[in-house]
Amino acid sequence: MRGRGANDEADGGARVVPTGAAPAPGPWIARQAVLPSFGPVVRRGSDDDFAHPAERELARVLTFYGVRWVYEPTTFALRRTGDGGSAAFFTPDFYLPDHRLYIELTTMRQRLVTRKNQKLRRLRALYPAVGIKLLYRRDYQQLVDAYEPAKADPDQDRIGPIVYPASVIAARIETLAGQIAADFAVAGPSWSTRSPVLVGVGQGSDRFLSALTAALTHRGVEYGQDRIELTRYDPVGDGRARVRRAPHLDLSGRRVLLVEDVVSTGLSLAYLVAWLRRRGVRDITACTLLDRTAARLVEVPVRHVGFEVSAALLAGFGLGLRRQFSELPYIAAIAPASLPRSSV
Structure with a gap:
């Protein structure tokens, strides 16, 4: 959920994490990303680790329930240039190794998430064996509401x-x-x-x-x-x-x-x-x-x-x-x- 578009283009500042051997031009679409190995990672994460406070809060909830997570471990190539190079990338916010699930959290308003949805559809088409869930603004707000402490003033x-x-x-x-x-x-x-x-x-x-x-x-x-x-x-x-x-x-x-x-x-x-x-x-x-x-x-x-x-x-x-x-x-x-x- 990088606010400056780092997940969109190679020259936009994306932190590219290797996912195995680069796919060859042509039939690369049918290949699956090789996921990295993860140690027994359950950690809170410091404020400096995250691009947005919502990511920090989600990490705290996951840690509280003992769910292992890794922050931005994998970058997926979404589009290739004519010579086989990578032109567009997508880096999900979290990976839950025990559940084999990536999570992307977006707190943009609904009318602004069209491009994010397009990228997720592209990722699912290229990597059908990769599980990923997009949490929208409303999903995050529901999470906050579900875990917020009891109000001092119930009225x-x-x-x-x-x-x-x-x-x-x-x-x-x-x-x-x-x-x-x-x-x-x-x-x-x-x-x-x-x-x-x-x-x-x-x-x-x-x-x-x-x-x-x-x-x-x-x-x-x-x-x-x-x-x-x-x-x-x-x-x-x-x-x-x-x-x-x-x-x-x-x-x-x-x-x-x-x-x-x-x-x-x-x-x-x-x-x-x-x-x-x-x-x-x-x-x-x-x-x-x-x-x-x-x-x-x-x-x-x-x-x-x-x-x-x-x-x-x-x-x-x-x-x-x-x-x-x-x-x-x-x-x-x-x-x-x-x-x-x-x-x-």
């Missing part, structure tokens, strides 16, 4: 239009319970000798978990129930994520269904999946009331979804965001009383 926000009435939520939970019951009815792996366990993730899942388990009990489904809770990301802190409330049940040899209120980037869910696997849990899936797939950064095992939602901030029905509205029986949009942010 800054007010409830907007109802998105999902209570009756719609209840009906959808009944449908999810039917799907989960069908899954649980299928014999588990040979090593799974006990009933599955539903594990609620954080305070925001409590109401959804309660309604879901009631529907499962009504169907005569046998299951265990527990809870897990992560520390929350602090933009000014130096810590790493940790499990501050571990499950009390022994989950070894049992199927685990993590129950979330919202899955967005997938970073916290991926952290929990890895944490549970290190403790002997071999079969882990997730159920979420709200799923923001457009914001996903890493793949996570979400099997059951209540509602696919957009980037709009939502509250109510026990959701963890804006707890002052958690007792509402429905889910509604949040209408901030303050003016929209304009600093990014």
